[in-house]
Amino acid sequence: MKLHIQNETSRLRAVILGTAESNGPTPKIEDAYDPKSVQHIKAGTYPKEADMIKEMEAVADVLKKYDVKVYRPEIIKDYNQIFARDISFVIEDKIIIANILPDREREVEATKYIWQDVPKENRIVLPEECHVEGGDVMPWNDYVFIGTYSGDDYADYITARTNMDAVIALQELFPHKTVKSFELRKSNTEPKDNALHLDCCFQPIGKDKAIIHKNGFLVESEYQWLVDFFGKENVFEITKDEMYNMNSNIFSISEEVIISERNFTRLNSWLRDNGFTVEEVPYAEIAKQEGLLRCSTMPLIRD
Template sequence: MYVKDGVSTLHRVLLSPPDFLEAAPINEIAVKWQDTSLDKKLMAEEFKSVVDAYHKAGVETEFLESDKKRPNSVFARDFGGCVREGYILGRFRLDMRRKEHDDYKKKMESMGIPCIAEVKDGIFEGGDFVFLRENLIALGMADRTNAKGAEEVKQALEKYGYEVISVPLKREYLHMDMCFNLVDENLAVTYYDGLPDDFKKLLAKLDIDIIDVPEEAIYLHGCNLEALGDHRVLSLARNHEVNEALLRHGMDVIELPVTEILKAGGGPHCMTFPLERG
């Protein structure tokens, strides 16, 4: 088994260093920093803090080496999604990220993790891949996953017993993990008013409690958290209100001193591709 769901105990992840990362104007956050050179030394320190946090939490880390021809590969989440049987290889919308497709595919092959499906006609990025339950997956459709890509994922996973639902979102939210994340079995952090009514009804049916954040928190990575299992979650040190709410819900919050990497448009969840969870 590779990945059972989105919130059980995380055992192994795939990461990539931000050595060549810049704030390319490809999302609402990075546009604000496009004329700024990101501090490479600071980003290296921040990346180390993420790796150290995983090791302290007992999570094994694998790495795809950095490459100047794929500067955004630090956001490892986006090349696909992982389930019990193996992984789904996505298809990037932007040309500047296409090399990640091939290099992550080779990395997964080198680790012996099978590719059980590949999106070839539509667009699908892993930031839109969200487990709600062990056999229930939500696919966000904002800026980087389209209806054709979502349908390809749905058809590929149905034969393994998964139900896959599509969740239309505002284009500016980029990926679903920027505006919604399940952090424990029955707890999610989200901008609630930004979710479609049908999805809200499903969350209520599943008895998922909501930590609601304002819309501007999306662009500050207030929702971009990584569940570690056992009521533990990685968050940003600057997410004061969210972290306090998580603590009130009984979560163990591990705060990360990450600010510079965020300027390119991704946070802890974006940086993490889960390889083993369960």
């Protein structure tokens, strides 16, 4: 397979879409990876497998409608395999296998049948000290935007997923690109104050536009850099509640076509007003695990 990813929005040709099949029972609170899941476990509103399968199949249908080749992970019994973006990501013709939470290594194995078709020299496993997940990594032409957390208390946050060692390693891997890192706000307990990944508070769309949530960024000047980079008139600012509901975590099939959650009324109206075709799907149950459309898709080939 010849991988090709230069940005977030060029016409999609092949993608891995996670799966909710055999998702397993509701996790115990101490086994949850993020504060939003904990909130729903406590409230008894954690999503049911049947509902999540239905939501993911709606996405698969949209992708197939646009002639995108859709790969799915091999099913692991009673195991959460929804968030395909966490475990690997593609930049140019290379697939980087994420150093993920140890509990989730089996997810990587479940996509092995796909990435073993990639030439060996283009399969990259970063050194052990590099922690990185695909939700924090966004190729954008000459840039790679990366969400990170570099506080001394990094180890105290299960929500801190990508460290500066990984940022440096990716800069060395792609020396011809500008790797730009952004410090994200982390909380183990309050989902409205937690940007689990960069795509939970920011995403580029189209040719020159972006969705952004200011409070997801720890350093105001880094947020401001993005606003200036895209231009204030091209940026859709989302509220704290919209970030909590994952409004920045939509998914581009092309520069013109976006898959979005059907309840994102304000965002979807703005997208249509700006000339995008919006394919609306139900994804509110998946969102309860602090991930949405970008988190559950991992592009392999874009034009």
